Amino acid sequence: MGSTSDLPVMEKAAKFLDEMEVPFEMHALSAHRTPEEVEHFAKEAKGRGIKVIIAAAGMAAHLCGVIASMTTLPVIGVPINASLDGMDALLAIVQMPPGIPVATVGINGALNAGILAVQILSVGDPALQDKLAGYKEALKTKIVKANAELAEVKYKHKTN
Numbered sequence: 767m768g769s770t771s772d773l774p775v776m777e778k779a780a781k782f783l784d785e786m787e788v789p790f791e792m793h794a795l796s797a798h799r800t801p802e803e804v805e806h807f808a809k810e811a812k813g814r815g816i817k818v819i820i821a822a823a824g825m826a827a828h829l830c831g832v833i834a835s836m837t838t839l840p841v842i843g844v845p846i847n848a849s850l851d852g853m854d855a856l857l858a859i860v861q862m863p864p865g866i867p868v869a870t871v872g873i874n875g876a877l878n879a880g881i882l883a884v885q886i887l888s889v890g891d892p893a894l895q896d897k898l899a900g901y902k903e904a905l906k907t908k909i910v911k912a913n914a915e916l917a918e919v920k921y922k923h924k925t926n
């Protein structure tokens with residue numbers, strides 16, 4: 767993440783990775799404030815065994831694209847709502863030029879970034895695929911239960 771002020775959002779990704787028992791690192795690295803550290807991280811990541819990078823930044827959010835420019839690892843970008851309702855970060859992250867993609871999730875979409883990272887990691891890992899399938903099944907159960915509860919809500923003109 768570009769700053770620890772992004773941590774309250776990025777915690778959702780961290781909690782999901784913990785739930786899936788996937789080892790991960792967290793760093794505060796800024797494309798503008800600590801560009802040398804960003805370069806070192808991006809260039810060394812693959813050699814250290816990292817498989818996927820989730821990069822989160824707000825405002826003029828160059829971190830994700832800069833990292834993507836220096837590695838062939840998949841980079842998932844999380845636009846953080848730090849100003850302009852997050853639209854500045856969303857456009858900065860998603861509008862990458864041809865050749866340097868960043869798989870961009872929604873504004874503050876840290877949970878989806880965590881899920882997508884695990885989905886990428888699960889290719890060729892049946893045990894991890896099973897854990898993901900369990901997670902998605904629980905989502906289904908939650909909505910089935912919600913739908914049943916909604917059926918009990920009564921309005922004069924509600925017909926179900």
Ligand code: RP5
Pocket residue numbers: 767768769770771772796822823824825846848
């Ligand atoms: C970005 O600037 C960070 O990712 C953060 O979202 C935003 C504000 O950073 P702080 O001023 O809170 O450190 O680089």
